Amino acid sequence: QQQVKQSPQSLIVQKGGIPIINCAYENTAFDYFPWYQQFPGKGPALLIAIRPDVSEKKEGRFTISFNKSAKQFSLHIMDSQPGDSATYFCAASRDNYQLIWGAGTKLIIKP
Amino acid sequence: KAGVTQTPRYLIKTRGQQVTLSCSPISGHRSVSWYQQTPGQGLQFLFEYFSETQRNKGNFPGRFSGRQFSNSRSEMNVSTLELGDSALYLCASSQDSLSYEQYFGPGTRLTVT
Numbered sequence: 001q002q003q004v005k006q007s008p009q010s011l012i013v014q015k016g017g018i019p020i021i022n023c024a025y026e027n028t029a030f031d032y033f034p035w036y037q038q039f040p041g042k043g044p045a046l047l048i049a050i051r052p053d054v055s056e057k058k059e060g061r062f063t064i065s066f067n068k069s070a071k072q073f074s075l076h077i078m079d080s081q082p083g084d085s086a087t088y089f090c091a092a093s094r095d096n097y098q099l100i101w102g103a104g105t106k107l108i109i110k111p
Numbered sequence: 112k113a114g115v116t117q118t119p120r121y122l123i124k125t126r127g128q129q130v131t132l133s134c135s136p137i138s139g140h141r142s143v144s145w146y147q148q149t150p151g152q153g154l155q156f157l158f159e160y161f162s163e164t165q166r167n168k169g170n171f172p173g174r175f176s177g178r179q180f181s182n183s184r185s186e187m188n189v190s191t192l193e194l195g196d197s198a199l200y201l202c203a204s205s206q207d208s209l210s211y212e213q214y215f216g217p218g219t220r221l222t223v224t
Contacts, residue, residue, distance in 0.1 A: 046213065046214070
């Protein structure tokens with residue numbers, strides 16, 4: 001019930017394409033769903049986050065889609081660039097409890 | 112504001128030794144969390160400190176311990192190091208609540224030989 005399942009494990013997309021990374025959860029008490037981006041040699045950085053009362057949130061080229069009934073949320077990157085190549089992590093939490101992390105997706109954007 | 116800083120950045124230790132890692136949170140942040148990151152296991156939560164008190168703890172053996180000082184700086188200690196402890200140890204700070212808007216440091220790369 002505490003798991004967050006992330007897929008795919010790795011993804012290669014051509015520049016300009018729209019990579020989509022998916023996460024699924026079981027615990028309906030989760031109320032905060034962030035995405036983090038991590039470059040090699042750096043710690044993860046918060047990219048965008050969503051609460052379950054909205055179905056979509058956009059920040060620049062990054063969009064989170066949230067499907068409460070399916071208990072799934074996904075990250076879309078519009079007009080992807082080689083500089084977006086990184087590892088992406090989804091996570092979920094409730095109240096004051098610790099974040100439960102997905103396993104990560106290594107994204108490569110080919111020029 | 113300066114970001115989260117971690118020292119040292121790299122460390123090589125021998126099995127059986129102990130190690131102490133340090134984390135300075137963003138100024139004004141009172142919560143510090145520690146994570147272990149390995150290629151196969153992703154990010155694993157170790158523990159979280161808030162106002163010098165451990166508030167949450169992950170599923171790690173007692174060899175892993177931590178503390179937080181009055182200035183919110185935190186240290187993590189691993190005793191009797193094992194080869195499997197080789198990992199990137201990340202520290203994250205947040206203003207108050209654990210789960211929201213965590214800011215990560217660059218990590219300490221620990222290699223146990």
